[in-house]
Amino acid sequence: MKKIISFLLVAVMLLALATSAFAAEGETVEITVSAKGNPGFAAYQIKLGFDAAALELAAVTEGALSAGGMLDVNNAEGLVLFVKNGANIEGDGVLFNATFNVKGEGNYDVTAALLDAYNEALVGVDFELVVNVVKAPEHVHEWGEWVEIKAPDCDEYGVDQRTCATCGETETRQGAKPLGHAFGDWVDIGNPNYHQRACVRCDAVENEGHKMVELKELEKTEEIDGFLVTIKTHKCEVCGYTVEGLDKIPLTGDITPVVVGSAVAVIAMITLAGYMLKRKFAL
Ligand SMILES: [Zn+2]
Numbered sequence: 001m002k003k004i005i006s007f008l009l010v011a012v013m014l015l016a017l018a019t020s021a022f023a024a025e026g027e028t029v030e031i032t033v034s035a036k037g038n039p040g041f042a043a044y045q046i047k048l049g050f051d052a053a054a055l056e057l058a059a060v061t062e063g064a065l066s067a068g069g070m071l072d073v074n075n076a077e078g079l080v081l082f083v084k085n086g087a088n089i090e091g092d093g094v095l096f097n098a099t100f101n102v103k104g105e106g107n108y109d110v111t112a113a114l115l116d117a118y119n120e121a122l123v124g125v126d127f128e129l130v131v132n133v134v135k136a137p138e139h140v141h142e143w144g145e146w147v148e149i150k151a152p153d154c155d156e157y158g159v160d161q162r163t164c165a166t167c168g169e170t171e172t173r174q175g176a177k178p179l180g181h182a183f184g185d186w187v188d189i190g191n192p193n194y195h196q197r198a199c200v201r202c203d204a205v206e207n208e209g210h211k212m213v214e215l216k217e218l219e220k221t222e223e224i225d226g227f228l229v230t231i232k233t234h235k236c237e238v239c240g241y242t243v244e245g246l247d248k249i250p251l252t253g254d255i256t257p258v259v260v261g262s263a264v265a266v267i268a269m270i271t272l273a274g275y276m277l278k279r280k281f282a283l
Pocket residue numbers: 139140141142164165166167168169
């Protein structure tokens with residue numbers, strides 16, 4: 001007995017599976033539409049929902065649950081009609097497989113709605129439709145411009161990031177080169193060996209030995225405890241650090257210069273030792 005199906009909207013079930021977004025032309029979307037909670041049907045009409053600008057329904061083939069029946073497909077409308085005479089089809093399983101060709105950019109989601117279903121007694125029945133994506137187009141990211149999300153500092157690279165306009169995924173890469181330290185001027189920090197400069201951006205400091213030069217005009221001679229003592233003044237031509245003392249003030253900063261008070265005593269001893277040595281050899 002041939003069944004006439006009046007496509008009344010008894011039940012509409014929508015199920016969407018995301019296969020969102022952007023794919024290359026020539027790719028396909030393949031889905032299966034299954035019945036769940038099937039009370040036994042003999043006919044159904046299912047409407048596939050899809051973005052016609054992005055997809056075209058290329059083929060519908062029967063699944064296990066539709067074996068032995070008659071499938072009629074309106075590809076443009078996405079309508080799938082199934083009729084089987086003889087007995088109700090029981091149980092859950094795959095009703096049909098559908099393949100879509102990608103036409104262009106857009107939404108690649110596919111939905112399935114059960115417009116109508118009947119059993120052998122022409123009584124409307126209802127069941128759930130489950131759409132499973134077998135093959136989705138490979139997503140091709142639509143990357144935006146690289147944006148600096150962390151600026152470089154003295155010794156670390158910055159970080160750039162870009163975002164896919166379609167799926168929102170982000171990607172980072174090494175950003176701008178480290179800037180290097182931005183040192184200020186050399187400063188006298190009271191250290192007898194070196195002057196120092198600091199980075200204006202971070203807390204890095206750098207030391208460098210004084211570049212001592214003798215200030216001839218400040219040289220003076222004093223008589224101390226019967227010895228003639230020459231006191232010379234040296235000044236760092238870079239930072240201005242100044243010290244009075246012996247001629248042997250280190251120029252590289254490795255040796256702590258002798259300052260005035262003790263210098264007098266030291267030079268006195270050296271002069272005395274030299275004097276005694278001379279006398280010894282003179283004998
Ligand atoms: Zn993406």
